[in-house]
Amino acid sequence: MEYVIVGASAAGMAAAEAIRKRDPTAEIVMLSDEAHPPYYRPLIPYLIHQGKTGDEILREPRLTPAHLDLRLKARATGLDPAKHTLALTDGSTIAYDRLLLATGASPIRPNIEGLDGPGVFTLRTWEDALGIAKAAQGAKSAIILGAGRIGMKSAFALRHLGLSVTVVELLDRIVPQQLDAESAAIFAEAVAKAGIETILGHTIKQVNRRGKKVTSVTLDDGRELEADLIVVGVGVRANLDLAAEGGLQTGRGLIVDEHLLTSDPNIYAAGDVVETKDIVSGEPIVSGIWTNAAAMGQIAGDNMAGGNSTYAGAFSLLNAMELGGLPVISVGEVHRTTGADIEVFAERHGSNYRKLVFRGDRLIGLILVGQIERAGVYQTLIREKANVSTLRRELLGSRFHYGHYILLQPKKIDRYVMAG
Amino acid sequence: MKRIFVQPDLCTACKTCEIQCAIEHSQAKNIFASPSEKPHPMNRVYVEAADGRKIPIFCRHCDEAPCVAACISGAMFRDPKTDAVMCDASRCIGCWTCVMVCPYGVVGRQLELGKAVKCDLCPERESPACVASCPTKALLYEEVEGFSKNKRREFASAVAGG
Numbered sequence: 001m002e003y004v005i006v007g008a009s010a011a012g013m014a015a016a017e018a019i020r021k022r023d024p025t026a027e028i029v030m031l032s033d034e035a036h037p038p039y040y041r042p043l044i045p046y047l048i049h050q051g052k053t054g055d056e057i058l059r060e061p062r063l064t065p066a067h068l069d070l071r072l073k074a075r076a077t078g079l080d081p082a083k084h085t086l087a088l089t090d091g092s093t094i095a096y097d098r099l100l101l102a103t104g105a106s107p108i109r110p111n112i113e114g115l116d117g118p119g120v121f122t123l124r125t126w127e128d129a130l131g132i133a134k135a136a137q138g139a140k141s142a143i144i145l146g147a148g149r150i151g152m153k154s155a156f157a158l159r160h161l162g163l164s165v166t167v168v169e170l171l172d173r174i175v176p177q178q179l180d181a182e183s184a185a186i187f188a189e190a191v192a193k194a195g196i197e198t199i200l201g202h203t204i205k206q207v208n209r210r211g212k213k214v215t216s217v218t219l220d221d222g223r224e225l226e227a228d229l230i231v232v233g234v235g236v237r238a239n240l241d242l243a244a245e246g247g248l249q250t251g252r253g254l255i256v257d258e259h260l261l262t263s264d265p266n267i268y269a270a271g272d273v274v275e276t277k278d279i280v281s282g283e284p285i286v287s288g289i290w291t292n293a294a295a296m297g298q299i300a301g302d303n304m305a306g307g308n309s310t311y312a313g314a315f316s317l318l319n320a321m322e323l324g325g326l327p328v329i330s331v332g333e334v335h336r337t338t339g340a341d342i343e344v345f346a347e348r349h350g351s352n353y354r355k356l357v358f359r360g361d362r363l364i365g366l367i368l369v370g371q372i373e374r375a376g377v378y379q380t381l382i383r384e385k386a387n388v389s390t391l392r393r394e395l396l397g398s399r400f401h402y403g404h405y406i407l408l409q410p411k412k413i414d415r416y417v418m419a420g
Numbered sequence: 421m422k423r424i425f426v427q428p429d430l431c432t433a434c435k436t437c438e439i440q441c442a443i444e445h446s447q448a449k450n451i452f453a454s455p456s457e458k459p460h461p462m463n464r465v466y467v468e469a470a471d472g473r474k475i476p477i478f479c480r481h482c483d484e485a486p487c488v489a490a491c492i493s494g495a496m497f498r499d500p501k502t503d504a505v506m507c508d509a510s511r512c513i514g515c516w517t518c519v520m521v522c523p524y525g526v527v528g529r530q531l532e533l534g535k536a537v538k539c540d541l542c543p544e545r546e547s548p549a550c551v552a553s554c555p556t557k558a559l560l561y562e563e564v565e566g567f568s569k570n571k572r573r574e575f576a577s578a579v580a581g582g
Contacts, residue, residue, distance in 0.1 A: 014489065042492040043513070060494035060511070291490045291517060298489060320516040322534075329520045372516055374525030376486075394470075402524045403468040403475035 001026050003304060004086060004094055006076050006242065007102030008032035009041050010290050011271025013059065014297025015100050015304065020065040022305035028068055029094060031086075033075040036126045038064065042290055045150075047129035048136065048157035054126070079246030081264045086242075098266055098304040101243055101254060102297060105236035105272035105288055110145075114207035119214035120230045123150050132231060136161050139228035143167075143217050145204050147174040151233035152323055155196050158231075166197040166225055168204055168217075178319050178330040182346060183353050183369050190324030190351075204230075236288050238273045251275045253286035258310045260300040268304055270296035279313035279383060280332045280364050287314040312383070317365075320372070326351060329375040332382045333357055334365040345396055354398065361389040377402050421503045423564050424541070424551055426476045430558035431467065433474040437550035437559060438463040444542055444549035459532035464539040465550045466526065476558060478550075479526045479539035481505045487518040487527060487538070495536065504541045512536050 003019050005012045008030050016028050032038065038059040046052035076094075078087025086094045107122035109115065121132050132154065136142070142158045144151045147169035159165045167174070173184035174191060191198060199219070206218040207230065216226050238253040249255045249263040253275030260268050260276075271293035278285040287293070292314040299309040320329045336357060337344050346355040350370075356378075357365030363381045377400065381388055386409070388395060394404045439451070446454035446461035454461050466477045485505045488496040495511035496518055498504070507518075507527075514534035518527040528537045542548040551561040 040493050042515070046513075057493075060497065060508075062497050062500075063488075063494050290492055291521065294489045298484070318520065320520040322514055322516065327514075327516050327529075329516060331520065372519055373528070375516075375520045376522035376527070377525040379520055380523040401466070401468045401470070402477050402526075403470035403473075406475065407471050407473070 001305075002095065002097045003028045003100070004096035004098075005030045005100045005102060006086070007100075007104055007271065007273075008034070008038040008070065009102070009104060009271070010293040011102035011104075011297035011300070012100065013038060013064070014294045015102065015268075015270055015301030016065045016068055017063075018298045018301030018307075019305045020067075022302065022307060026305065028065065029096075030068055030070045031074040031076055031088075031094075032070065032072050034125060034127070035073050037072065038070070039126060041124075044123065044126055044129040045153035045157045047126065048133045048154065049160040050133070051157070051160070057126075076242055077245065079242050079248075081246050081248070081267060084266065096266070098268070100297075100300055100304060101248075101262070101267060101269045101273060102271045102293075102300075103239040103242055103273045105238050105286075107150075107232065108235050108237050109232060110234055112204055112207060114209060115204075115230075115232070117207075117209065117214075118212050119209075119228070120207065120232060122232050123154055124236070132158070132229070135229040136163060139163055141165070141226050142229050142231065143204070143225060143227040144231045144233065146233035146235070147171075147198060147200075148177060148233050148235070149175060149319070149321065151231065152191070154231040154233060155191075156194060156323070159194055159196050163228075164197075165195075166199060166227075167191075168199045168202055168219065170201065170203045172200050174198060174200075175323070178317060178321075178328065178334075178367075180334060180346075180355060180367060182348055183328065183355070183367050186348070186351050186353055186369055187323055187326060187328070190326050194324050236272065238275070238286055240273065243269070243273070251284065258312075259303045259308070260296055260311055261303070268300040270300040274314075276311065277313040278316050280316065282313070285314050285316055287316070289315065289318050291315075291318045315383075318379070320375075326369065327372050328367065328369045329372045330367045331375070331379045332363075332365040333359075334367050336365065356395060358388070361387045363388050363395065371398060374401055377405055381405070421564050422541075422561055423481065424478050424539075424548060425560045425562055426478060427558045427560070428473065428475050430556045431474040431476050432556055432558075433467050433469060434555065435467050436553050436555060437465050437476065438467060440549040440553040441465045441539075444545070445537075459530055462528055462530055462537050464526070464528060464537055477524060477526060478559075479505065480524060481539075481541070486521040486523065490517045490521045492517055499543075502541060502543065504543075505538070506540050507536050507538050509533070509535045 039057045043057040075089045076086040141164045144167040204217045208216045243254045254269045272288045302309045317330045341360040343358040352370035355367040441463040442461040512535045547561045551559040
């Protein structure tokens with residue numbers, strides 16, 4: 001059996017590992033269109049301020065499946081599902097018995113006058129990070145468009161290098177996907193303390209250049225801000241070219257069934273490219289989250305090698321991070337605060353914040369800032385759609401733990417005592 | 421492959437396991453000297469109470485460990501020799517993804533270092549410090565294979581029952 005995996009990040013690697021587990025001798029070819037060996041994509045912001053070297057973000061050999069036929073700078077542009085072949089840009093073709101498309105996503109470049117050209121960056125790859133690092137040398141000021149995770153990580157990295165940094169965000173708060181108004185306010189303090197300026201409720205109308213060099217940006221209200229470089233972090237879009245080439249069914253992402261099988265019986269998909277369903281709401285979702293991608297890869301790989309694993313769906317939010325020394329974990333539907341059966345509990349003490357969103361007897365969303373201990377137990381309740389009606393009091397306290405959960409899930413006790 | 425088994429019905433919540441765990445994971449490994457160390461020694465096992473019962477809460481070193489799958493920096497890994505799930509502090513960046521995904525809530529945070537801490541089954545010891553010190557034998561360190569299914573069931577019903 002010949003397995004071919006397109007993509008060498010979270011989903012691709014998890015799939016290779018799952019295949020290897022079931023089939024110790026199978027041939028696994030992995031294609032990466034990047035020049036660098038597989039690395040931990042979430043760590044690339046560290047390359048901007050040399051917080052880590054390239055070697056330090058490489059995937060650990062102990063976490064890389066054995067005998068992987070890894071081909072770098074290999075970009076597949078053709079897919080023929082009838083012949084079971086991929087066509088590469090170098091003119092070669094690769095045959096597969098089972099194919100995984102883990103082609104990921106690419107940063108969106110908004111339509112802004114003057115945006116195209118040198119000095120404007122997105123941050124998705126190792127090379128992107130090196131490009132920003134190089135541009136930062138000798139630069140005095142940077143503008144970040146978008147206050148999401150990528151935008152804020154870029155802002156902190158560039159601030160670390162001593163640049164004056166301004167983040168421009170169209171919405172009314174920073175990290176708007178992951179934070180609500182209250183928690184964003186807590187982080188706004190940490191961001192301001194780091195010397196990063198934020199402009200909320202506005203966007204960039206125009207990038208101004210002298211010759212090719214970026215000199216400033218003009219905001220939608222006419223304000224002009226000096227800038228030597230610009231980082232754009234306004235989201236990503238699924239890389240669907242190869243899927244479309246193969247005639248596979250696509251929507252906003254590559255459409256799969258609960259086994260992560262595409263519309264072709266020999267082609268699976270996992271990670272940021274996939275359109276699956278939201279585990280909480282059941283609505284279609286293209287996730288773009290590392291943790292979801294790794295989970296999908298594991299299931300797709302297992303199924304490719306003869307398993308029968310099903311994927312329950314992706315979380316719209318499943319993010320942990322530390323920003324300005326303050327940790328936050330956000331899971332599920334944290335922004336749904338009105339509607340039938342919706343109840344919200346929120347409590348702030350200084351920079352500690354806890355928000356729980358309930359729908360009927362279920363917990364559907366969680367934000368923890370500061371004290372994030374045992375967040376995984378809450379996450380499990382959301383994932384399992386557990387009836388928490390009798391746990392309400394414990395959940396609202398800050399001492400909720402696995403012991404509460406286990407007593408209400410008698411079936412789990414056996415597994416717990418049996419050591420996993 | 422040895423694992424820690426818990427018998428919640430024997431647990432008195434004396435928390436000796438928590439204390440001995442923290443001491444074992446300190447530099448001095450001494451109950452008088454360890455508490456004043458920097459960074460502060462931390463326990464990786466927990467005893468909690470719920471509904472009037474005492475419940476030791478331990479890392480299960482899961483077969484499909486969510487913390488290993490989700491780790492964004494390659495810090496969480498499975499030791500090929502012991503099969504234990506370990507955290508390589510040198511790779512940990514303190515993003516807390518492991519805290520978010522651990523269903524048992526047993527990945528802790530060493531705040532002074534900004535690193536995740538978890539049970540490592542005390543690789544330098546024959547028997548983990550928590551098990552060796554448990555005065556009521558609520559904790560056992562046994563080969564998974566040899567630990568009979570009936571015995572496990574007994575424990576399970578002890579927790580579930582009454």
